[in-house]
Amino acid sequence: MSFNRQDALDYHSEGRRGKIAVVPTKPASTQRDLSLAYSPGVAEPCREIAQNPEDVFKYTARGNLVAVVSNGTAVLGLGDIGPLAAKPVMEGKGVLFKRFADIDVFDLEVGSKDPDDVIRFCELLEPTVGGINLEDIGAPECFYIEETLKERLDIPVFHDDQHGTAVISGAALLNALDISGKKIDELTCVFSGAGAAAIATAELYISLGVRRENIVMTDSKGVIRSDRGTLDKYKGRFATDRDLHTLADAMVGADLFVGLSVAGAVTQEMVASMAEAPIVFALANPDPEILPEDVLAVRPDAMVATGRTDYPNQINNVLGFPFIFRGALDVRARAINDEMKMAACRALAELARLDVPESVEKAYGNERFRFGAEYLIPKPFDPRIMLYVAPAVAQAAMETGVARVQIDVEHYRAELIARLGRGREVMRDIMRRARQSPRRIVYPEGENERIIRACALVLGEGIARPVLVGRPEVIRDRAHTLGVSIDGAEIVDLWGDEARRETYAQEFFRRRQRKGVTLAQARERMREPVFFGCMMVLQGDADGLLAGEDMYYPETIRPALEVIGTAPGVRRVAGLYMMVLEREMIFFADTTVNIDPDAGTLAETALLAADFVRRLGLVPRVAMLSFSNFGSVRSPQSDKVRAAAELVKQRAPGLEIDGEMQADTAAMDEFRLDLYPFTSLRGRPNIYIFPNLDAANAAYKLMWRMGGAEAFGPILLGMGHPIHVLQRGSEAVDVLNLTALAVVDAQEHAGRHAGG
Numbered sequence: 001m002s003f004n005r006q007d008a009l010d011y012h013s014e015g016r017r018g019k020i021a022v023v024p025t026k027p028a029s030t031q032r033d034l035s036l037a038y039s040p041g042v043a044e045p046c047r048e049i050a051q052n053p054e055d056v057f058k059y060t061a062r063g064n065l066v067a068v069v070s071n072g073t074a075v076l077g078l079g080d081i082g083p084l085a086a087k088p089v090m091e092g093k094g095v096l097f098k099r100f101a102d103i104d105v106f107d108l109e110v111g112s113k114d115p116d117d118v119i120r121f122c123e124l125l126e127p128t129v130g131g132i133n134l135e136d137i138g139a140p141e142c143f144y145i146e147e148t149l150k151e152r153l154d155i156p157v158f159h160d161d162q163h164g165t166a167v168i169s170g171a172a173l174l175n176a177l178d179i180s181g182k183k184i185d186e187l188t189c190v191f192s193g194a195g196a197a198a199i200a201t202a203e204l205y206i207s208l209g210v211r212r213e214n215i216v217m218t219d220s221k222g223v224i225r226s227d228r229g230t231l232d233k234y235k236g237r238f239a240t241d242r243d244l245h246t247l248a249d250a251m252v253g254a255d256l257f258v259g260l261s262v263a264g265a266v267t268q269e270m271v272a273s274m275a276e277a278p279i280v281f282a283l284a285n286p287d288p289e290i291l292p293e294d295v296l297a298v299r300p301d302a303m304v305a306t307g308r309t310d311y312p313n314q315i316n317n318v319l320g321f322p323f324i325f326r327g328a329l330d331v332r333a334r335a336i337n338d339e340m341k342m343a344a345c346r347a348l349a350e351l352a353r354l355d356v357p358e359s360v361e362k363a364y365g366n367e368r369f370r371f372g373a374e375y376l377i378p379k380p381f382d383p384r385i386m387l388y389v390a391p392a393v394a395q396a397a398m399e400t401g402v403a404r405v406q407i408d409v410e411h412y413r414a415e416l417i418a419r420l421g422r423g424r425e426v427m428r429d430i431m432r433r434a435r436q437s438p439r440r441i442v443y444p445e446g447e448n449e450r451i452i453r454a455c456a457l458v459l460g461e462g463i464a465r466p467v468l469v470g471r472p473e474v475i476r477d478r479a480h481t482l483g484v485s486i487d488g489a490e491i492v493d494l495w496g497d498e499a500r501r502e503t504y505a506q507e508f509f510r511r512r513q514r515k516g517v518t519l520a521q522a523r524e525r526m527r528e529p530v531f532f533g534c535m536m537v538l539q540g541d542a543d544g545l546l547a548g549e550d551m552y553y554p555e556t557i558r559p560a561l562e563v564i565g566t567a568p569g570v571r572r573v574a575g576l577y578m579m580v581l582e583r584e585m586i587f588f589a590d591t592t593v594n595i596d597p598d599a600g601t602l603a604e605t606a607l608l609a610a611d612f613v614r615r616l617g618l619v620p621r622v623a624m625l626s627f628s629n630f631g632s633v634r635s636p637q638s639d640k641v642r643a644a645a646e647l648v649k650q651r652a653p654g655l656e657i658d659g660e661m662q663a664d665t666a667a668m669d670e671f672r673l674d675l676y677p678f679t680s681l682r683g684r685p686n687i688y689i690f691p692n693l694d695a696a697n698a699a700y701k702l703m704w705r706m707g708g709a710e711a712f713g714p715i716l717l718g719m720g721h722p723i724h725v726l727q728r729g730s731e732a733v734d735v736l737n738l739t740a741l742a743v744v745d746a747q748e749h750a751g752r753h754a755g756g
Contacts, residue, residue, distance in 0.1 A: 054404070057130075057332060061104060066325055067129045068093045068107045071118055074138035074161070074196075077285055083109035086136055093135060093160075101322035101386060102419050103329065115141040119148050122157070130329045131156040131336075133321060139196040140232050156328045156336045162200030164317030167324070167341050169258065169281055169305065170204050171348035172313060172376040176303045178349075179373060180277040182255060184209035188275070190250045191238075192289055193261035194219040199234050201258060207338050208345065216240055216250040219261075223250055248273075255279060263287035272298040283307045283315050303373045312374035319378065320344060323386050327393025330412065332404035336393075343396035347388040351378050355456055355484045358731040359383070370483040387416055423580035423710030427737050430616075434463035434743035439543035439750075441742050442536050443735075444529035446470035446491065448549050449478055454735030456484035461736065464743050467542050469494055469529045494532045501526045504535040508563065530556055534563035537721045543746040544722030546738055553592060553725055557716070560723040570718040572597075574605040575725075576612060577700045577713035587613055587687045591696040592714045592725075602644035603651070606689045608717035610655055613687060615748050622648070623666035623685035624659025625695070630676055631660075641691050649680070656681055663688070663699075712737055722746045 028037055035041050045059035057063040072086030087109050094105030106129065110121050118141075122132055132155065134146055142159055149157040177184055187210055191198050194217050206212050217224045217238040223246065224231065226239040244250045247265065251257060252273045259265060259282040266289040271280060280295050282288035285307045292304040292311050305313035324344050328336050356369040356379070363381040378385055391413050397403040418425035441458075443451050446468030452475060455466045467490045468475055479486045494501060502523070508531070509522035517525075525531040530551070536542040548556045557573070566573055575592025578585065589609045594601055602624070610620035624645045628638035641660035648657050658681035665672050669684050690696035704711040715738075716724050722745040724738050 056127075062128065063130045063329055063332065064102075065104050065106065065129045066097060066131045066133055066329075067122075067125055068097075068105050068133045068135050069110060069118070069122060069125075070108075070135040071110045071113060071137055073113055073136070073141070075136040080138065083111050090135060093133070096318050097133075097322050097325070099322075100318060100380070101326040101390070103322060103325055113141075115145045118145050119152075122149050123152060126153050126155055129155065130332070131158070131325055133325070134159040134161075136161060139199075140234055142196045143199075143234055150335055154334050156325065156333050158321065158324065158336045159196065159200075160317055160321045162196045163204070163336075163341055164320045165197040165260065165283065165315060166201040166204035167320040167345045168315045168317060168348065168377060169201055169283065170208055170342075170345040171319075171352070172281065172305050172315060173205065173256070173279065174208070174346065174349040175352055175371070175376040176279045176373075179303065179376075180279070182277070185211055187211075187214060187255045188253065189215045189256040189258065190247070190254045191215065191217040192247055192257070192259045192265050193284075194224060194235050194238070195260060197283075198258070198260040199238070201260065202238060204338070204341060204345070207342055212237075216242070216244060216254075218247045218250060222246050257281065259283050259289035261289060263289065266290040268294055268298045271295050271302070274299065274302075276301065278302045281305045281315065303376065305376060313376045315377070316380055318380045319348060319385060320389070323389035324393050326386060326416075327390035328397060330390065331394045331397045331407055333397040334402045334404065337396075337400055337402060339400045340393045340396040340402075343392040344389050347392035348377055348385070351382070351384060351388045352376060354384075355453060355482070357382065357384070357733060358450070358453070359733070383420055386420070387413055390416055421580075421710060422582055422585075423712065426578075426580050426585055427712065427740060430737075430744055431461055431463050431740045433747070434740045435461070437743075437747055438462065438464050439743045439746040440465045440467055440490075440541075441544045441546060441739055441746070442467040442469060442492075442533045442542035444469045444533035444545070444547045445549050445551075446529075447474050447478065449482060450730065450732050451549055451735060452479050452486060453482060453484055453732040454739070455486050455489050456482075457732055457736045458739050459486065459488050461740075463736075463740050465490070466739075467492055467536070469533055471495070492536070494527070494529060501532070504532060504539065507539065508535060512562065525559075528559070530559045531563060534560050534723065537723065538563055543750070544724070544742040546724050546726060546735065546742055548726035548728060549730055549735070550728070552728060553714075556725045557593070560716075560719060560725075564720045564723055566718050567720050570608070571604055572601050573716055573718035574601075574608055575714040576609055576717055577711050578715065579700060579703055580710040580712065581708070584684075585618075585686065588696055588700045589687070589689055589717070590693065591690075591700050592693075593716075595693045597692065599640040599643040599647060602641065602689060602691070603647035604718070606644065606648045606657065606687070607652060607655075609687045609689065610652070610657075612715065612717055615744070618686065620655060620687055621681060621683050621685045622655065622657035622659075622687040622689060623661060623681060624648075624657065624689050625663055625666060626660035626691055627662060629661050629665050630679075637691060644689075656683060659689070660691075712741070715741055722749055 049055045068090045070086050070090055072083040073080045075081050075086045075089055090107035094107050097103040097105045110118050146157060146159045189210060191202055202215055215238055223244045224235050224239050226241050248270050251270045253275050255275045256279045261284055263284055278299055280302050282290050288306045295302050295304050305315050307315050353371045360379050360382045361367060369375045391409050395409055398406055414428055417428050441464045445451050447470035458464050458466050469492050472491045472493055475491055505523040505526045509519045530547050533545050537545050573593055574590040576587055576589040577591045578587055587609055590605045606622050610622055613620040624641050626638045626641040638660050645657060645659040658679045666685050672679060700711055703709040722742050724742045
């Protein structure tokens with residue numbers, strides 16, 4: 001057992017992409033692995049870091065590690081319950097960091113109420129972590145602790161109880177102003193509560209454009225006035241000389257109420273006295289200062305947010321802190337400054353204005369969300385939040401000089417997509433190829449809501465020139481109702497365009513007249529959107545077709561085969577799924593078309609799949625699957641697979657393929673090569689050809705639903721033109737993905753046609 005210095009360095013830096021820290025999964029299954037992980041191999045990164053301390057981000061997990069620090073003096077609505085009782089909250093915070101932003105956390109509970117002890121603890125902790133999240137520390141000590149640490153430490157320090165609420169409610173405020181038409185510099189604001197969150201929120205609002213003199217802050221004693229007497233410096237910033245004494249006084253004519261106090265602090269009479277189109281953020285937890293239904297009963301023109309999940313517009317800190325730290329860590333920021341917080345705020349506000357993915361709506365019981373008074377901020381399960389907030393924060397850090405490293409923001413966004421799953425990374429590459437030369441893709445089910453939503457996504461990504469078949473007024477009305485823009489999409493009214501329909505009918509009749517189709521039948525077929533769409537592709541009015549959202553699979557394939565037919569030399573089409581796992585991408589066929597294929601059909605499926613994989617820029621390696629290993633069991637079923645493998649070898653001698661073999665034999669390279677050294681499949685296969693539809697369909701669905709794989713498809717192989725069939729009930733994002741594949745297919749088809 002031996003290794004060199006570079007082996008040890010590679011082991012400790014494994015899994016990191018460029019400058020962006022990614023905590024790796026390191027092997028530890030052999031003696032050599034252990035010698036690299038610890039003594040003696042670990043000495044090599046130690047030496048490198050000793051010579052250059054910045055290399056700690058290269059060879060350790062520090063760049064992806066945050067300490068959640070609390071002394072338990074102000075825990076949620078529980079108050080001063082101490083560090084032990086606070087620990088479940090801090091552990092929960094760690095779960096949220098990991099779930100939403102892939103950040104690792106040490107939760108650390110400090111056994112002291114002395115703020116200087118907390119400060120000293122964090123100072124000693126600095127070499128271990130990339131950032132510190134202060135949590136549930138009482139005011140005013142929390143201000144002193146954070147301010148001191150920001151001065152002394154060279155890593156980001158963020159008190160989420162203060163700034164999280166500020167950032168999220170700030171995003172809601174920006175959108176509420178956008179809807180109401182009010183100007184931020186003219187806004188009159190009332191705060192109920194003068195603790196850490198209230199003061200930080202007011203300060204951020206001032207950074208966003210609210211005028212300090214337009215803010216009135218109240219606490220348990222009433223309005224904070226300059227003549228009250230002794231005030232700490234934090235409350236003193238918001239002391240007023242106006243003739244206001246109670247919360248009720250302050251709310252008369254106010255545009256905005258922000259509650260960070262106690263349940264029931266606000267009455268309906270107070271809300272009724274506010275200005276036109278009031279904004280009410282009642283954020284006390286678990287029960288707000290006033291319930292939304294009580295607000296709307298007296299002021300139906302109000303926009304309301306709370307801290308609760310059972311009402312619209314939840315001001316939830318999980319929308320902020322994971323992604324703010326993600327952006328800060330990934331540029332190795334020395335601090336989280338106001339500009340970074342405002343960037344997060346504006347990014348959240350921008351995202352809320354976009355169409356909401358169906359996956360988010362499913363997470364909330366299929367509730368429909370659309371930007372407006374009841375949807376001012378995104379939902380926590382929107383996977384796009386990290387892609388919007390983290391890059392905005394990173395960009396602000398670079399622009400304000402607190403970033404240690406400079407990154408390309410678009411490249412960074414692509415890396416964040418990879419964090420959301422390898423499938424997204426793979427599709428991003430395919431979309432990049434599609435975007436280079438967008439093609440006309442026709443959707444026969446153009447009036448379907450999911451297709452319309454997908455069309456908006458396609459236009460937003462710039463990957464295709466969508467053509468929707470349907471009644472223009474219906475399509476436009478549904479797009480308006482959905483709140484999506486389809487400007488740039490072509491709409492073809494097959495019922496209104498009689499001339500085109502007749503041209504298509506005549507051509508279809510010419511092609512099918514000796515196969516039992518009359519001219520009257522041809523004209524009738526052209527009233528069916530799928531037949532019409534296929535004729536568009538055949539006649540060059542579109543480059544590819546996607547259908548099947550509202551139809552069963554055969555209902556789409558039959559028209560395509562009648563109109564388009566198979567590619568030259570292809571006897572039968574086949575279906576393929578792209579299965580994306582954490583560390584590899586594999587392809588399963590035939591998953592959708594041929595129920596019990598013979599040897600010739602299996603061979604053709606293997607060749608079609610290999611050609612598709614090759615077009616993606618990969619080297620195809622094919623395993624022909626059976627219950628038998630190279631003749632270990634003789635039966636008609638295993639014999640046909642072996643015969644198919646031999647046919648492929650004859651037709652494509654350069655293709656790496658073998659079979660018949662069992663699935664585990666195919667997947668375990670060492671086992672296969674050790675037990676069957678004669679096999680011609682020397683590398684790890686990336687294409688698995690199944691003996692029948694039962695096996696293939698069951699296998700891809702088991703891997704998808706139970707094995708953690710992401711499934712993309714079905715991809716129809718062997719058609720004369722790019723025709724792809726959606727799974728019935730596909731979500732808009734599935735349509736987007738298959739559109740990208742259809743465009744790449746159309747690009748390749750055009751290239752082959754030009755070459756021919």
